[in-house]
Amino acid sequence: MITDPKQVHIDFEDCILAGYSLFGTRMDPKPKGTTGQITYTTKGKVRAYVQFKQPVPQGFERLALWPAELYDQIAPPKNTRYSPIAK
Numbered sequence: 001m002i003t004d005p006k007q008v009h010i011d012f013e014d015c016i017l018a019g020y021s022l023f024g025t026r027m028d029p030k031p032k033g034t035t036g037q038i039t040y041t042t043k044g045k046v047r048a049y050v051q052f053k054q055p056v057p058q059g060f061e062r063l064a065l066w067p068a069e070l071y072d073q074i075a076p077p078k079n080t081r082y083s084p085i086a087k
């Protein structure tokens with residue numbers, strides 16, 4: 001849990017984020033020294049899926065559909081030596 005968002009800065013580069021909202025707090029693309037805001041920069045292709053009408057911050061490409069391929073990439077490797085199906 002972030003108790004003071006003004007102390008957080010994140011650099012995003014070629015990535016995908018997915019969730020109800022990004023960080024659950026307001027994000028500011030340029031550090032302004034104001035309190036209560038997470039600052040960030042984006043570089044390359046930065047995509048985001050957020051549910052319903054949640055806003056996508058400046059610099060993010062909004063994905064229309066849930067990024068199922070993302071979960072394929074982060075899934076544990078398949079065990080090719082074991083099959084749960086009896087032969």
